[in-house]
Amino acid sequence: MTQHPTPQKVEGTTRLEAFSDGVMAIIVTLLIFELHVPQLPDLSSQSVLNALWVLSPKLISFGVSFFTVAIYWVNHHHFFTRITHTDWKLLWANNLLLFWLTIVPFTTAFIGDYPTQPLVVALYALVLGLAGMAFALMGYYAFFVGQLIAPTVSLPERRREYARAWIGTGLYLASALIAFIYVYAALFILAVIPLSFVVPTLMQAEE
């Protein structure tokens, strides 16, 4: 199918997908390990409820980060259903995406401890924005430069999808700025972004 495969360009994306699946599976699973079991003062149910209440910012940041990384995984899954070849530039664009995603557990734990500190919130949003930029870069390269995509995917479709990649990215970068103005607005946007991806998918009528 490919005529002159060079070390730079090979058919198939299996290993890139397996490595990325591994990294993202570990990220979503390890998020919970920042939730340490609370020490209860006594064995009453009231103490358990109090402890869960104290943990609630961490529980919420865990849930938001889980679904945020899950969206990256779903988009990654969708992206690579059409990619037919890999080369080293694509591998490195993907590695850059994974790099930012591996920082998410750290910023999640940080925001769980200091949920209203503007700089902490901005850092959380910035890392997700940088991950989004890496994804957009990967799309730009695969769609328009490296020709690594199935030729059946039309140019208008590629343009549409590339444009979409910037929406989430723009929202995360905007949240990073908004955090310094009104931190609760930034938190609201960060929590709503996963919903805005998932809900329309689920609402969509069956064909």
Added chain:
Amino acid sequence: MTQHPTPQKVEGTTRLEAFSDGVMAIIVTLLIFELHVPQLPDLSSQSVLNALWVLSPKLISFGVSFFTVAIYWVNHHHFFTRITHTDWKLLWANNLLLFWLTIVPFTTAFIGDYPTQPLVVALYALVLGLAGMAFALMGYYAFFVGQLIAPTVSLPERRREYARAWIGTGLYLASALIAFIYVYAALFILAVIPLSFVVPTLMQAEE
């Protein structure tokens, strides 16, 4: 084979399975990391036995959770042997299942520390019940709505399997309630459920 593949519906379940395998493999492996090496007062074997005795609720909750998540994996494995396509709704139903499962290490550690606290036991059971509900939802969608299953699987068979998905779920949700009435009964049910899945499989005569 599929005629008009859309971004929403694609053939094959490899990546969904790989991502789920990754998440479940990490969950069962990391459960043990809640078991910290005890500090022994001296080097006698009696001290080791005492330390293991103190650890025993954690050891038991580790074992029960390992085999509980392993059952989810075996069922997931069985479920996807017949699924031929994925779409975004299936991905999100699966992500919801994985979300509840990633909480299991936290509730396992919690129940290991407070094995007879009713609310802690109820939380442990509730998370497994919610995972069961997500699995049932995934089955309902794949079997009856999204038509993502091999057509050779007959409708009565789908109905039977869907009904079975609610048995474990019902038992977990019931345990969550029973925990507030008589916590030892709930613990007994939680420990017996994995056995009730595994033992009949092993007892079953070879054809």
Added chain:
Amino acid sequence: MTQHPTPQKVEGTTRLEAFSDGVMAIIVTLLIFELHVPQLPDLSSQSVLNALWVLSPKLISFGVSFFTVAIYWVNHHHFFTRITHTDWKLLWANNLLLFWLTIVPFTTAFIGDYPTQPLVVALYALVLGLAGMAFALMGYYAFFVGQLIAPTVSLPERRREYARAWIGTGLYLASALIAFIYVYAALFILAVIPLSFVVPTLMQAEE
């Protein structure tokens, strides 16, 4: 190829292998996380050497456990090159093997802290012996009962390989007993077993 696939028996071992690869990859990788960075009293190289000397039992137990689990992986890899089908009994025999292997990081950390405590050494050996027994059970079932193996593998070959599965198991169970008599002999056997598997492989002349 298979004519009447039932839910119990399906062709292919991909997911079983992927799940097992995941579990074993996590085990060997996380072993190092029991090695905490030492607090140095000052920045001299002597302090670093002292700290590494104090860490040395943990470093050795890390290395031995890494290569011990790696042997299980190599054997698992070899075993499944000939297995053509899976059924639920095979899945559960494999889950039992993985269960014992997931305890290895705990017993490794334990033996790293108390390297000459007989009961701790016996526990380390016992868990590996139980893993070996689960592997032998899996072999017995796949080779002689479930008929899940390629028919090209002759009966004498199956018998030979099944017998071999008991050698390592027997050595581990023996070490568990020897630990109570002379703990250094047990430690010596535990360290030598991985070498006795790896070295002959490497020595073997190319055909």
Added chain:
Amino acid sequence: MTQHPTPQKVEGTTRLEAFSDGVMAIIVTLLIFELHVPQLPDLSSQSVLNALWVLSPKLISFGVSFFTVAIYWVNHHHFFTRITHTDWKLLWANNLLLFWLTIVPFTTAFIGDYPTQPLVVALYALVLGLAGMAFALMGYYAFFVGQLIAPTVSLPERRREYARAWIGTGLYLASALIAFIYVYAALFILAVIPLSFVVPTLMQAEE
């Protein structure tokens, strides 16, 4: 294709790749877990900046290690696009490579705590050099001894690639020595090596 497959030599590298992907995915993802959330004295942004400044050696060592292990992964990916068979010697050469890589999180955390201690820097470099040696050994065996490579890869090409495998290795081993003479030079080399691999890849003009 292979005529007399023996247990020692089998076609395909899927599981070796899956296991290696798992190990490397976990290594790069867990590096961040050495970055603990700082305790802030107050909620000012100045405190956050101070805390990040204190964390900066760990952040840098995290970033360098991420891209260093990512280079090993890219090279591993490239290497196995041409390998067609595995045997036990190849599995063990690969396991040796993975063994050294699993130590990277420990040496990364160590250098993050003591970034200018010569012996700590030398250890960090040494472990990467030993990983490079294991990779070179794997290449030597697969290319020249075991004949596990696609015959289309010419002998000059194998020699060229094998020679290249020693460049990085040589640089790491040299850094380990340089650390004792002038530690900052060693740190500079360690940080620059990943760039020297990634940048030329990205600079390279599209054909």
